[in-house]
Amino acid sequence: MTARESARCLGISLEELEDWQCCGAVFPLATDAIINLASPFRTLASAHQAGADLVTLCSGCLNVLRRTNKLVAADAEIRKKLEDFVEMKYAGERKVFHLLEVLRDETGFDQLQKKVVHPLDDVTVAPYYGCLLLRPAEDMAFDHPDKPVIMGEFLRALGAKPVSYPFQTECCGSYLSVSSVDSTRQAASAVLKSAQAAGAQWLVTSCPTCLYNLELAAESLDEPPRLVYFTQLLAHALGVDAYLEENGALAKNVMPEVN
Amino acid sequence: MRRIGVFVCSCGLNIAGRVDVQKVTDAAAGIPGVVHSENYKYMCSEPGQNLIADAIRQKRLDGLVVAACSPAMHELTFRSAAKLAGLNPYMVQMANIREHCSWVHRDEEQATAKATDIVRAAVEKVRRDQPLEPTRIPLTKKALVIGGGIAGMQSALDIADAGYDVVLVEKDATIGGRMAQLSETFPTLDCASCILTPKMAEVARHPRIQLAMCSRVTQVAGYVGNFTVQITQAPTYVDWEKCIGCMDCQERCPSRLPSEFDRGLGKRKAIGVDFPQAVPNRPVIKADHCLYLQKGRCGICEKICPVEAVDFQQQEKVWEEEVGAIIVATGFDVLGAEAFAEYGYGQYPDVIDSLAYERLNSSSGPTEGVIRRPSDGEIPKEVVFIQCAGSRDPDKGKAYCSKICCMYTAKHATLYRHKVPDGQAYIFYMDIRAGGKGYEEFVQRAVEQDGALYLRGRVSRVYEEDGKIVVKGVDTLAGENIEIAADLVVLASAVTPRTGARELAQVLKVPADQDGFYNEAHPKLRPVETVTAGVYLAGAVAGPRDIPEAVANASGAAAKVAVLFSNDELENEPLIAAVDESKCSGCLWCVPVCPFDAIEEKELIERVGSKEVTRPVATVNAGLCQGCGACSVACRDGAMNLKGFTNEQILAEVEALCLMTGSPE
Amino acid sequence: MSHDWQPRIVAFACRWCTYAGADLAGTRRMDYPASIRLIRVPCSGRVNPSFVVRAFQRGADGVLVAGCHPGDCHYIEGNLFTRRRYSLVKRLLEYLGMEPERFRVEWISAAEGARFAQVVKEMTEDISQLGPNAKMREQL
Structure with missing residues (x-):
């Protein structure tokens, strides 16, 4: 909701895909694990049928969908198998974007800045990229895999003060939160501590899995940075959160109070 | 009718292991015009060459096909052998049944059939060959050396000492190159300046060496013995x-x-x-x-x-030099900051590369030889060296080993302990490659006497924390994750060709490999030559080299130049274009397509009946023609032809190959 | 078509790049189909379109013209002639009904042994699918 309303505010029309399904969550590395590609393939093909490019709000989805898209365009054999299996035609004609990319490349961060009504005055925010958004760099072509800037620029456009810290591209622990909670807690804690040491009041993420894992780790830390999703910040800065609240779509307290 | 001899080489088992050499020999004997056909284990050996010479004399052969390896390998060998036996060397054709056949096909039957085809095409080609005589051209006994590092200086000195003039072009304002930046050298810990600066002075005062400083080679025209080189001086x-x-x-x-x-x-x-x-x-x-x-x-x-x-x-200055040979010694760069974001290079001042570390070590460097970290000038107590930074890493586009890093890192760790006795050096490595005289002993000394701690594994991340540089990596031998809070991190960055080397390669018409290092004419047997006659390589331009290797290279290249200059004239390959004036209509379409301006118009005087008439025809300048054959395709009359690769010869090869032995029909 | 039918491919290879690249494929012992036969020419710019046509007339199932990458020509610009010339010839051949897979122009450098082997493999596979060349072939 925050994303849709924000996008509307910025003049981007986002249509929710009818009958959408999970992206598959993990891009299979085994070349014969074609069945794992069926789900993202169907998502892509549906978008194609709907006649639009695909935008996602999640790093993990972007990773799976973009790599699937590239593979389908490049490998006729795999494409054929998927087409037969899903019973839909699709050859990689569409593009897949993360909403952050749309904001950067379509709207432009300078334009975004002009639309901000509630600037996040001088809150220090740690951008957290994690791994799936950036890597493999060749496939994702998103930003510099080790020195990304997009979220920093996004935050600056919203009036916040991004802080740089060494763990911004480390893994959060990902799906290990299912099988080995301790490992995840360890990985996510390292990220939070690194951001904390850099003086971050908030930490912003672009992936629900990261958010979940970071929340898990935050429980056992003293005064961890507050965790927010980038669309929440966006909605707040653009002033659409008031509208959302009125419509009951955004519960109170989702946006952390500015200190 | 020609009397052609076919000689099939087994090349030990290199050919005979996949091709039925006897079958090929028998098939060749059946080709019209072939009066002699035999095979031998090593045709290029002395007994093999004698077989050929005997057959030429006894059977009065006037054409030769040697079915063996690539012409790049032994065409010259067999042409010389033929010449000694009294046959014109251009009546020899190689049939490449090794590189293009036995080494690349598994199926014995198919390989034998293909070898037979290749031999037949070569026979058809040699049948249409004409004896050719090389033209003789003068040469300029002056050499150009590009690059004034240790390799370029050594080449220049050797050539100059042999009595020939040298122009040494250097892009910087001083000669000395990379070696001038070094502090000590492995494995002897000789002071680099002490052995280099006397050589620099020697170059500068040598009466036969002319220095062109702050200069670049911007154009090269001509060919071996007669290059015209444009030099641009900033x-x-x-x-x-x-x-x-x-x-x-x-x-x-x-x-x-x-x-x-x-x-x-x-x-x-x-x-x-x-x-x-x-x-x-x-x-x-x-x-x-x-x-x-x-x-x-x-x-x-x-x-x-x-x-x-x-x-x-003062303005940029451009001038031309006439030289007979060119040595390229442009040396190397190292991979820059943009490649190492994960190591924080370019971000943290205390993450430096090995060349910077050399400057810290150098008594004429910014710290006068005291190891101080750049951020605050403190003496670092823990230093982490990361080897293979970019090298052996296809993700960074550098799959190769940079070769010198293992040794200089051992040197760095040794020197560090000598200067900071209570300091600890850690070295992350993949493998230790210490092949060379005294090299392995040197590395062992660094470990045993100078306490360098070698950790076999890669570094995943480097970041700053509380004034320290934290290095996270893995020790694969102990199976442990390692975290070191270091004061200084030194990257052994990958050796790359000099910036601009690729552009220079195009100017020189020398092929470079995918990494931009120049290709040798043969990686083993012609390591200082290029496929472009008269252009030679010295030092790291052809790949990562250490100092002794670069110097040996440089002297080798200089020796090649001296051999070239010992001739007063050069023989020009006679495989050049020729005009059949009776067919030439004088349209001169060939003139603009010639990349070497070797074709001119000429007035031909003819008698037609009782009248004398003149008409224009094309004529080829044998000194300028390089034998590319572009004119022969442009010629609408079929008057222009390329000797050694005539239209008739190529068409005959096409016909011979289309017959294809062994294709079931 | 007999079961073990193998296409015959005639290749014109520039001696500086592609011929040397094929040598490299040999030195590295790469394995590729025995369908190809090379003719060594000084430059891909030496290859007269009539040579290509003759090969097809005499029953070649495919023809490859290969030289140095544009910009790397030993003779400065020979391969630029090749590039222009054969973009026309290729269209002409296709106009005459020749399948595009049967005629290829490739840039293969002396360092690209693997690329040479790959091109031979691709052409052999493509042409095997098509079967023998019947279009320009003279009845012998």
Whole structure:
């Protein structure tokens, strides 16, 4: 909701895909694990049928969908198998974007800045990229895999003060939160501590899995940075959160109070 | 009718292991015109060559096909053998049944059939060959050496000592190259300056060596023995003829900039030399940082120069040199900051590369040889060296080993312990490659006597925390994750060709590999030559090299040049274009397609009946023609042909190959 | 078409790049189909379109013209002639009904042994699918 309303505010029309399904969550590395590609393939093909490019709000989805898209365009054999299996035609004609990319490349961060009504005055925010958004760099072509800037620029456009810290591209622990909670807690804690040491009041993420894992780790830390999703910040800065609240779509307290 | 001999080589089992050599020999015997056909284990050996010579004499052969390896390998060998036996060397054709056949096909039957086809095509080609005589061309006994590092200097000195003139082109304001930046050298820990600077002085005062400083080679025309080279010299804004090298200007210049020579660790002035021992010891103005050239203010150097040598009006200078041979010794760069974001290089001042570490070690460097970390000048107590930074890493586009890093890192760790006895050096490595005289012993000494701690594994991340540089990596031998809070991190960055090497390769028409290193004519047997006759390689231009190797290379290349210059004339390949004047209509379409301007118009005087008429025809300048054959395709009359690759010969090869032995039909 | 039918491919290889690249494929012992036969020419710019046509007339199932990458020509610009010339010839051949897979122009450098082997494999596979060349072939 925050994303849709924000996008509307910025003049981007986002249509929710009818009958959408999970992206598959993990891009299979085994070349014969074609069945794992069926789900993202169907998502892509549906978008194609709907006649639009695909935008996602999640790093993990972007990773799976973009790599699937590239593979389908490049490998006729795999494409054929998927087409037969899903019973839909699709050859990689569409593009897949993360909403952050749309904001950067379509709207432009300078334009975004002009639309901000509630600037996040001088809150220090740690951008957290994690791994799936950036890597493999060749496939994702998103930003510099080790020195990304997009979220920093996004935050600056919203009036916040991004802080740089060494763990911004480390893994959060990902799906290990299912099988080995301790490992995840360890990985996510390292990220939070690194951001904390850099003086971050908030930490912003672009992936629900990261958010979940970071929340898990935050429980056992003293005064961890507050965790927010980038669309929440966006909605707040653009002033659409008031509208959302009125419509009951955004519960109170989702946006952390500015200190 | 020709009398052709076919000689099939088994090449030990290299050919015979996949091709039925006897079958090929028998098939060849059945081709019309073939009067002799035999095979032998090693045709290129002396007994093999004798077999050929005997057959030429006894059977009065006037054409030869040697079915063996690639012509790049042994065409010259067999042509020479034929010549000795009294046959014109251009009546020899190689049938390449090794590289193009036995080595690349698994199926014995198919390989034998293909070998037979290749032999048949070669027979058809040699049937249409004509005896050719090389033309003789004069040569200029003067060499061009590109690059004034240790390799270029060694080449220049050797050639000059042999009695020939040399033009040494160097892009910087001093010779010495990379070696001038080094502190000590492995494995002897000789002081680099002590062995290099005398050589630099020797180059500068050698009467046969002409230095072209701050210069680049921008165009090359011509061919072996007769190159015309365009040299472009950047303005130095100081008249070096007038300058006496007092360096008062450097002393008084108010503008400071990071010294490139010191890898940005020290400062230099906008006017001055790279380092005090520079040769020639003459200052240069860095235009980008000169207050006068940028803002029209200052001009102190001009005012105080006792000999009025400063010249702000100086322009770029372009001139041409005629030379007979070219040695390329452009050396190497190292992979830059953009490649190492994960190591924080370019982000944290205390993450430096090995060349910067050499400058820290150098007694003429920014810290006068004391190891101090760049951020706060403290003496680092824990130093982490990361080997293979970019090398052996296809993700960074460098799959190759940079070869010198294992050794210089061992040297760095050794020198570090000598200078900081209570310090600890850690070295992350993949493998230790210490092949070379005294090299392995040197590495062992670093471990056993100088306490270098080698950790076999890669580093995943480097970041700053509480004034330390935290290095996270893995020790694969212990199976443990390692975290070191270091004071200084040194990256052994991958060796790459010099920036601009690729462009120079195109100017020189020398092929480079995918990494930009120049290709040798043969990686084993012709390591200092290129496929372009008269262009030679010395040092790291052809791949990562250490100093002794670069010097050996350089002397090798110089010897090749000296051999070339020992001739008074050169034989030109007679495989050049020729005009059949009776067919030429004088349209001269061939003239614009010739890349070498080798075709001209000529007036032909003919008698038609009782009248004398003149008509224009094309004529080929044998000295300029390189034998590419572009004109022969452009010719609408079929009057232009290429000797050794005539239309008739190529068509005959096409026909022979289309017959294809063994294809079931 | 007999079961073990193998296409015959005639290749014109520039001696500086592609011929040397094929040598490299040999030195590295790469394995590729025995369908190809090379003719060594000084430059891909030496290859007269009539040579290509003759090969097809005499029953070649495919023809490859290969030289140095544009910009790397030993003779400065020979391969630029090749590039222009054969973009026309290729269209002409296709106009005459020749399948595009049967005629290829490739840039293969002396360092690209693997690329040479790959091109031979691709052409052999493509042409095997098509079967023998019947279009321009003279009845012998």
